[in-house]
Amino acid sequence: MTAHLRVENLSKSFGPTRVLDGISFAVPPGRFTVLLGPSGSGKTTLLRCLAGIERAESGSIHLGERALAQGRSHLPPDRRDLAMVFQDYALWPHMTAAANVGYALRRRRLDREPSRRRVAEVLARVGLSDHAEQFPHQLSGGQQQRVALARALVAEPGLLLFDEPLSNLDADLRERLRVEIATLTRESGATVVYITHDQAEAFALADEVGVLEGGRLVQLGSPEDVYHRPASPFVARFTGLAGELEGTLEAAADAAATVTVRTAAGPVTAVAGGTARATGSRVRVLVRPAAVTIARDTGTEPVAARTLAGTVVDTAYRGRGYDHVVQLPGGVRLTGVFDRSAQQRGTAVRLLLDPEGCFAFPDPAAASTPVAVAENPEPIRTTLEVR
Ligand SMILES: Nc1ncnc2c1ncn2[C@@H]1O[C@H](COP(=O)(O)OP(=O)(O)OP(=O)(O)O)[C@@H](O)[C@H]1O
Numbered sequence: 001m002t003a004h005l006r007v008e009n010l011s012k013s014f015g016p017t018r019v020l021d022g023i024s025f026a027v028p029p030g031r032f033t034v035l036l037g038p039s040g041s042g043k044t045t046l047l048r049c050l051a052g053i054e055r056a057e058s059g060s061i062h063l064g065e066r067a068l069a070q071g072r073s074h075l076p077p078d079r080r081d082l083a084m085v086f087q088d089y090a091l092w093p094h095m096t097a098a099a100n101v102g103y104a105l106r107r108r109r110l111d112r113e114p115s116r117r118r119v120a121e122v123l124a125r126v127g128l129s130d131h132a133e134q135f136p137h138q139l140s141g142g143q144q145q146r147v148a149l150a151r152a153l154v155a156e157p158g159l160l161l162f163d164e165p166l167s168n169l170d171a172d173l174r175e176r177l178r179v180e181i182a183t184l185t186r187e188s189g190a191t192v193v194y195i196t197h198d199q200a201e202a203f204a205l206a207d208e209v210g211v212l213e214g215g216r217l218v219q220l221g222s223p224e225d226v227y228h229r230p231a232s233p234f235v236a237r238f239t240g241l242a243g244e245l246e247g248t249l250e251a252a253a254d255a256a257a258t259v260t261v262r263t264a265a266g267p268v269t270a271v272a273g274g275t276a277r278a279t280g281s282r283v284r285v286l287v288r289p290a291a292v293t294i295a296r297d298t299g300t301e302p303v304a305a306r307t308l309a310g311t312v313v314d315t316a317y318r319g320r321g322y323d324h325v326v327q328l329p330g331g332v333r334l335t336g337v338f339d340r341s342a343q344q345r346g347t348a349v350r351l352l353l354d355p356e357g358c359f360a361f362p363d364p365a366a367a368s369t370p371v372a373v374a375e376n377p378e379p380i381r382t383t384l385e386v387r
Contacts, residue, residue, distance in 0.1 A: 006061070011056060012035075012044070012055075018048055019042045019048070020042050021214070022059075022152065025210055032194065034196060034210070036210065040162055043163075043196075050193060052076055055074055055365035063159055083161070085145070085161070086163050087164040089168075096135055097128060097281060100147055104155050105155055106182070118154060120132065125150070143176060159191050159193070160191070160192045162193070166198075197377055203223040218232060219232065243287055244284050244287065249280060249283050251277065258270065268358060268360065284361055286361065289334075292334055293337075294351060308351045310334070311348055312330045312347045313327045315344065315345060318338070320344070322339055323337065330335055
């Protein structure tokens with residue numbers, strides 16, 4: 001049964017440390033929410049509260065019409081209509097793969113034959129039909145996690161919880177299992193909460209991403225929202241930056257809420273984040289890697305004023321092309337600057353910054369002394385085209 005998950009004002013402390021601080025969010029039936037946050041932000045504690053392994057001090061958790069936790073009432077894990085997949089698989093070592101999966105059906109009180117058929121069907125769905133009679137120690141990490149996934153899916157719970165299930169797997173396997181989790185959970189119709197500290201994994205899986213910072217849910221939105229409209233520098237940093245430029249706001253926000261910032265590397269147009277709107281104020285421009293392109297001299301188009309000069313300091317082959325590290329005047333380095341062809345170390349390049357991926361936030365940490373800003377950028381005589 002698909003069910004709506006509602007979490008309201010959930011708080012929890014361990015001794016003097018407040019680990020969850022007024023967390024509220026909802027996951028519509030059958031939707032997949034990923035909670036993303038650094039180590040210690042409270043992800044595991046939140047998931048354990050949803051599972052009923054941990055008790056919150058205040059707040060409530062509802063799944064459909066049922067209160068899983070509210071006030072003093074607290075349903076035990078096995079009465080919550082949920083299943084959980086753990087980072088370390090948590091299989092019974094003395095049971096075969098089939099028995100591990102079948103164990104989750106015991107509450108269904110199915111007859112032997114329907115139960116056996118259901119286990120075989122789910123093991124087939126995770127690609128383990130040939131391994132049903134093997135024990136966990138006879139299976140690879142990826143296979144063990146598939147057994148755990150099958151065990152979670154077999155009883156068709158209303159809520160599926162995932163605690164960093166891909167962390168112990170190598171890169172290739174992570175990607176394959178990620179796709180399987182995405183497809184199998186959606187086929188099952190369960191409502192899903194998945195926690196991770198890996199932003200790429202979060203964006204790839206989620207219908208909605210929530211970002212946790214110090215026990216608070218600081219942003220909740222679609223992956224596109226979080227990527228294009230980070231609510232704070234913390235969210236922007238945690239979800240991937242090429243680099244940060246300090247500067248002074250030169251022109252206030254226009255109708256499109258973009259601002260121009262003078263930085264040591266030259267003028268940069270950015271989306272105004274937070275209250276970074278007053279001319280002359282100190283800001284920090286946070287730049288997404290996808291916003292940076294190496295501009296090329298093709299002799300066909302006039303130079304865009306927003307290109308910045310830089311020097312390639314590193315080049316890394318990435319299969320589809322190359323990631324570059326580019327040093328800008330003023331010392332800032334932008335990393336993850338992608339181009340299909342390799343730019344050799346030491347090459348002078350011009351970078352085009354897409355304002356949609358540049359966010360200007362107030363810079364409370366900036367010194368009160370003015371930053372050295374570039375004089376008017378040198379006149380550029382070439383013409384450029386961006387590939
Ligand atoms: N049982 C406990 N007793 C005391 N402190 C705890 C307990 N469990 C967690 N904490 C503390 O609560 C905070 C949040 O921990 P939690 O494991 O929820 O974070 P997390 O975001 O999942 O981190 P990680 O990714 O490292 O697991 C941490 O400071 C942790 O030390």
